[in-house]
Amino acid sequence: MVIEMKCPICEKGNLRKGEVEEEMFGVALGKFPAEICNKCGESFIDEEAMEKIEHKAKELGIWGLAEKLKVVKSGNSLVVRIPAKIARFLDVRAGNEVLLYPEGKKKAVFEIT
Ligand SMILES: [Zn+2]
Numbered sequence: 001m002v003i004e005m006k007c008p009i010c011e012k013g014n015l016r017k018g019e020v021e022e023e024m025f026g027v028a029l030g031k032f033p034a035e036i037c038n039k040c041g042e043s044f045i046d047e048e049a050m051e052k053i054e055h056k057a058k059e060l061g062i063w064g065l066a067e068k069l070k071v072v073k074s075g076n077s078l079v080v081r082i083p084a085k086i087a088r089f090l091d092v093r094a095g096n097e098v099l100l101y102p103e104g105k106k107k108a109v110f111e112i113t
Contacts, residue, residue, distance in 0.1 A: 005035065013039025020045070022053050025065055025089070029056045065089055 005015040015035040020043045022029040032053060034043040045053070057063040065086055071078045082092065092098065092112055099111040 007037035007040060007042060009042040010037060010040040013037035015044065018043070024053075024057050025062050027060060027062050029053055029060070061085075062089065 007013040007015055014037070016038055018034055018036040019031040020034040020036065022032050032045060032049045034045045034049065036043045054063060067083050067086065069080050069083070071080055073079070082090075087093070090112055097113050099113050100108060101111075102108050
């Protein structure tokens with residue numbers, strides 16, 4: 001007997017075994033097993049797949065790239081320091097030009113030009 005798992009998001013669809021393509025910070029990590037809703041398409045990953053994703057991200061050196069930063073005052077400007085590991089990942093160095101622009105009120109994009 002197959003027990004159908006209802007999707008906890010839409011509560012209409014059933015969860016089916018499948019694979020999802022995972023990425024982190026725009027870097028492809030590969031395909032991982034997941035339960036996928038046949039209605040809304042939401043995917044759910046189990047603990048084991050989570051660990052595999054974490055392992056892969058660590059292997060690629062992108063694990064833990066997101067960091068909380070403190071904004072400090074410098075004259076009339078505000079300064080945010082770019083942590084070394086993020087600078088390495090972005091390949092951004094002192095003297096480089098970057099473009100900073102808001103994307104709504106809660107998010108800003110920092111683009112290497
Ligand atoms: Zn669903």
